[in-house]
Amino acid sequence: MALIECIPNISEGRRPDVVADMASAIRAVPGVRLLDFSSDASHNRSVFTLAGDAAGVEQAVMALFERAVAAIDLRTHHGEHPRMGAVDVVPFVPIEGVTMAECVALAKKVGAAVADRFKIPVYLYEDASTNPARKNLEDIRRGEFEGLAAKMATQGWAPDFGPSAPHPSAGAAVIGARMALIAYNINLATDRLDVAKKIAAAIRHSSGGYRYVKAAGFKLEDRGIVQVSMNLTNYEKTPIFRVFETVKREAERYGVSILESEIVGLVPSAALNAAAEFYLQIEGFKSDQVLENKLRTEN
Amino acid sequence: MALIECIPNISEGRRPDVVADMASAIRAVPGVRLLDFSSDASHNRSVFTLAGDAAGVEQAVMALFERAVAAIDLRTHHGEHPRMGAVDVVPFVPIEGVTMAECVALAKKVGAAVADRFKIPVYLYEDASTNPARKNLEDIRRGEFEGLAAKMATQGWAPDFGPSAPHPSAGAAVIGARMALIAYNINLATDRLDVAKKIAAAIRHSSGGYRYVKAAGFKLEDRGIVQVSMNLTNYEKTPIFRVFETVKREAERYGVSILESEIVGLVPSAALNAAAEFYLQIEGFKSDQVLENKLRTEN
Numbered sequence: 001m002a003l004i005e006c007i008p009n010i011s012e013g014r015r016p017d018v019v020a021d022m023a024s025a026i027r028a029v030p031g032v033r034l035l036d037f038s039s040d041a042s043h044n045r046s047v048f049t050l051a052g053d054a055a056g057v058e059q060a061v062m063a064l065f066e067r068a069v070a071a072i073d074l075r076t077h078h079g080e081h082p083r084m085g086a087v088d089v090v091p092f093v094p095i096e097g098v099t100m101a102e103c104v105a106l107a108k109k110v111g112a113a114v115a116d117r118f119k120i121p122v123y124l125y126e127d128a129s130t131n132p133a134r135k136n137l138e139d140i141r142r143g144e145f146e147g148l149a150a151k152m153a154t155q156g157w158a159p160d161f162g163p164s165a166p167h168p169s170a171g172a173a174v175i176g177a178r179m180a181l182i183a184y185n186i187n188l189a190t191d192r193l194d195v196a197k198k199i200a201a202a203i204r205h206s207s208g209g210y211r212y213v214k215a216a217g218f219k220l221e222d223r224g225i226v227q228v229s230m231n232l233t234n235y236e237k238t239p240i241f242r243v244f245e246t247v248k249r250e251a252e253r254y255g256v257s258i259l260e261s262e263i264v265g266l267v268p269s270a271a272l273n274a275a276a277e278f279y280l281q282i283e284g285f286k287s288d289q290v291l292e293n294k295l296r297t298e299n
Numbered sequence: 300m301a302l303i304e305c306i307p308n309i310s311e312g313r314r315p316d317v318v319a320d321m322a323s324a325i326r327a328v329p330g331v332r333l334l335d336f337s338s339d340a341s342h343n344r345s346v347f348t349l350a351g352d353a354a355g356v357e358q359a360v361m362a363l364f365e366r367a368v369a370a371i372d373l374r375t376h377h378g379e380h381p382r383m384g385a386v387d388v389v390p391f392v393p394i395e396g397v398t399m400a401e402c403v404a405l406a407k408k409v410g411a412a413v414a415d416r417f418k419i420p421v422y423l424y425e426d427a428s429t430n431p432a433r434k435n436l437e438d439i440r441r442g443e444f445e446g447l448a449a450k451m452a453t454q455g456w457a458p459d460f461g462p463s464a465p466h467p468s469a470g471a472a473v474i475g476a477r478m479a480l481i482a483y484n485i486n487l488a489t490d491r492l493d494v495a496k497k498i499a500a501a502i503r504h505s506s507g508g509y510r511y512v513k514a515a516g517f518k519l520e521d522r523g524i525v526q527v528s529m530n531l532t533n534y535e536k537t538p539i540f541r542v543f544e545t546v547k548r549e550a551e552r553y554g555v556s557i558l559e560s561e562i563v564g565l566v567p568s569a570a571l572n573a574a575a576e577f578y579l580q581i582e583g584f585k586s587d588q589v590l591e592n593k594l595r596t597e598n
Contacts, residue, residue, distance in 0.1 A: 005590065035593055051594055095590060180590070244579050260582040266590045269568060275575035280543050283559040291304070291394060291479070291565045292591065294334055295350055 002098040004106065005035075005180065006057045008048050009089045010068050011077050013039040018071045019046045025063040032056040035266075044079025045088070049266075051095065054106050061090055061110055062117070065173075069118050073169040074145040082138075084145045086170035087114075089137060091126065092177045095268055096293070103177035104128045108160075111175045115162030118170065121152065122161040125176035130160060137174055145171045179212075182232040182271060183264035184240060186247050190256045193219050196226035199250045203230075203243060210246075212238035225259060235271040241278045269293070301397040303405065304334075304479065305356045307347050308388045309367050310376050312338040317370045318345045324362040331355040334565075343378025344387070348565075350394065353405050360389055360409055361416070364472075368417050372468040373444040381437075383444045385469035386413075388436060390425065391476045394567055395592075402476035403427045407459075410474045414461025417469065420451065421460040424475035429459060436473055444470045478511075481531040481570060482563035483539060485546050489555045492518050495525035498549045502529070502542060509545075511537035524558060534570040540577045568592070 012018055019039050026034045032052035039046040050060055065087050072086035090110070092103040107128035115122045129135040133156060143151045148166045151157050158164055159172060166172055188196060196217030201207045204215040212234035218227045228247055232238060248258050270287065277285050288294050311317055318338050325333045331351035338345040349359055364386050371385035389409070391402040406427035414421045428434040432455060442450045447465045450456050457463055458471060465471055487495060495516030500506045503514040511533035517526045527546055531537060547557050569586065576584050587593050 003591075003594070033594055035590075051590075240575075240579060258580055260580045262582055263584060263588060266588055266593060269572075269589050269591045272572050272575040272589065273568075275579055276539075276571040279578040280539060280574055281557055281559050283561055285562060289562055289565055290568050290571065291334075291350075292302075292568045294565060295302070295332055 002053045002102070003051060003096040004054060004057050004098055004103060005049065005051045005093040005095050006061060007050075007091055007093070008061060008064055008087055010046050010048070010064070010072070010087050011044065011074060011079070011083045011085065012068070012072050013044045013046050013079065014041050015071075018067075021071075022046075022064055022067050023048065025067055026050050026060045029056055029060045029063065032060045040081070042079065043081035044077060045081045045083065054098070054102065057092065058106065058110050058113070061087075062113060065114055065118055065120075069120070069167075069170045074171045075169060077145070082141050082144050084141050084143075084148050084171045085120070085173040086167075087173050088141075089125075090173065090175045093180045094177075095180065096270075100127055100177060100179070107175050107177045111161045111173075114173060114175070115159070118167070119163055120167045120170050121159035121163055121165070121172040123172060123174045124160045125174050126178040128176040131156075140174050148172060179234040179236065180266075180268050180271075182235055182240065182267050184230045184232055184243070184261065185264065186228045186230070186244065186261045187220065187223075187259045188226050188228065188251055188256050189259040190226060190254075191219070191224050192254070192256070193217060193226050195251065195254045195256050196228050198254075199247055200228050200230075202250050203228075203246055210238040210243065213243060235268070235274070239274050239278070240271055241275040244275075301352045301401070302350060302395040303353060303356050303397055303402060304348065304350045304392040304394050305360060306349075306390055306392070307360060307363055307386055309345050309347070309363070309371070309386050310343065310373060310378070310382045310384065311367070311371050312343045312345050312378065313340050314370075317366075320370075321345075321363055321366050322347065324366055325349050325359045328355055328359045328362065331359045339380070341378065342380035343376060344380045344382065353397070353401065356391065357405065357409050357412070360386075361412060364413055364417055364419075368419070368466075368469045373470045374468060376444070381440050381443050383440050383442075383447050383470045384419070384472040386472050387440075388424075389472065389474045392479045393476075394479065395569075399426055399476060399478070406474050406476045410460045410472075413472060413474070414458070417466070418462055419466045419469050420458035420462055420464070420471040422471060422473045423459045424473050425477040427475040430455075439473050447471060478533040478535065479565075479567050479570075481534055481539065481566050483529045483531055483542070483560065484563065485527045485529070485543065485560045486519065486522075486558045487525050487527065487550055487555050488558040489525060489553075490518070490523050491553070491555070492516060492525050494550065494553045494555050495527050497553075498546055499527050499529075501549050502527070502545055509537045509542065512542060534567070534573070538573050538577070539570055540574040543574075
């Protein structure tokens with residue numbers, strides 16, 4: 001069965017009843033699971049994590065837009081987090097039995113449907129982007145809701161779908177497809193912040209490191225140690241084990257060893273299996289040898 | 300959801316229609332998945348692999364007994380593999396959200412039901428055994444169907460459930476609970492069979508090695524290399540990574556390195572995750588952080 005994860009971000013984090021109503025709407029879609037949702041009052045923003053097949057997640061996202069457009073007015077919305085739409089961002093993530101190309105196609109289908117039904121302009125981002133200048137969410141969202149009308153009037157910012165001006169109350173939406181993101185931290189057995197920062201610089205893409213790694217060095221004051229905190233944005237192309245081994249080697253250079261690592265939140269099974277395969281030198285392993293995967297694909 | 304694997308072995312491997320009928324009966328049980336089944340004509344034996352919750356696998360096993368008792372007569376059965384029952388062995392294996400104690404309870408419940416309904420004597424084995432002399436399948440089955448009546452009449456061989464003499468055509472059944480078994484091979488970059496045999500002896504339980512490892516050394520003639528072939532009978536207590544690291548270290552002693560390893564057939568996700576946790580030094584990891592596990596436990 002195709003399994004797609006979807007993590008819509010909406011611009012409402014202060015009215016629990018409104019958010020709960022949206023959660024109910026998602027849960028009501030057959031075959032869709034709402035894995036998690038949380039609101040941040042200072043950001044005035046909520047994040048839903050749901051999963052299902054293409055038809056299910058599409059239906060859930062449409063139901064979410066319907067409620068968000070009715071309940072959220074960005075003209076009176078304030079919060080610390082940048083935003084430009086009532087439903088601000090909708091990424092589709094391939095998890096199992098589905099390709100990135102299929103998630104891109106789904107993003108385009110949902111984008112067209114949202115534009116058509118709600119008259120909201122839609123920008124495609126990440127793997128669904130059709131324009132290199134509009135691949136990163138930050139670039140698309142720069143200027144936020146308040147600057148959106150002016151931005152949309154400039155060259156290169158006509159939306160991928162929908163009207164050429166913002167929806168009066170719901171702004172615009174960014175919809176796309178991306179790989180699952182893994183939040184991964186490595187704690188070092190030292191209190192030397194300079195070591196964590198040097199290692200972070202060595203492995204992150206922006207300063208010459210691995211293409212799908214974002215990293216920063218932090219001090220964990222209460223424990224007297226330091227941490228290399230990372231986002232792995234494509235675990236197939238830059239796998240966890242390679243990042244771990246590189247951090248370990250770089251730390252050795254300073255006489256520092258790895259105390260432990262931690263995965264924050266969810267991780268796809270395939271990302272862990274790849275580490276097992278690497279270290280155990282397992283040849284010819286197929287994902288349907290994992291009993292649980294077999295269970296979900298056969299009858 | 301509780302997930303139990305069950306791998307019944309039946310004494311019929313030469314009549315495909317009979318085996319297919321049994322497979323259909325298993326598939327017809329709601330909530331039960333038939334993952335695999337295969338027949339061996341020279342053994343005159345078939346193995347089914349199914350999974351589901353306790354109620355589902357119980358119903359499937361009862362349906363299998365019904366068909367096996369009707370179709371198989373051990374008085375005219377011949378095959379290379381030792382056997383003493385029409386349904387010869389039925390292990391229940393905890394996979395997820397279920398304890399070994401619950402699988403033991405299920406084995407006893409099914410054992411009592413089989414004895415009651417089909418008048419077949421039942422012996423409990425492995426973790427469900429109530430008698431140290433009757434823990435190993437080989438000990439219980441020694442003498443096979445032909446020697447069963449005499450064996451049952453001797454002291455210590457009254458069955459756990461059912462009549463004190465064999466069923467005329469269906470013999471007796473061995474039912475129990477055990478951990479998932481992992482068939483795991485490590486190939487060495489050498490043609491020295493003595494090295495594979497020495498390493499097998501070092502790691503297997505019978506000659507002083509790890510408690511839940513069975514191992515033997517073989518030559519892979521066509522590839523000019525040797526293999527340490529293993530069964531890991533409890534991957535929680537003797538994990539894959541520890542066995543791998545020990546084989547690697549023992550091989551170094553002879554100047555030999557590991558070429559690759561392979562997992563034959565199915566492996567529980569938890570066994571692979573444990574290897575990833577070990578090598579990546581992941582602290583505080585919980586199985587519901589695996590996205591696919593989360594999907595199956597929440598709504």
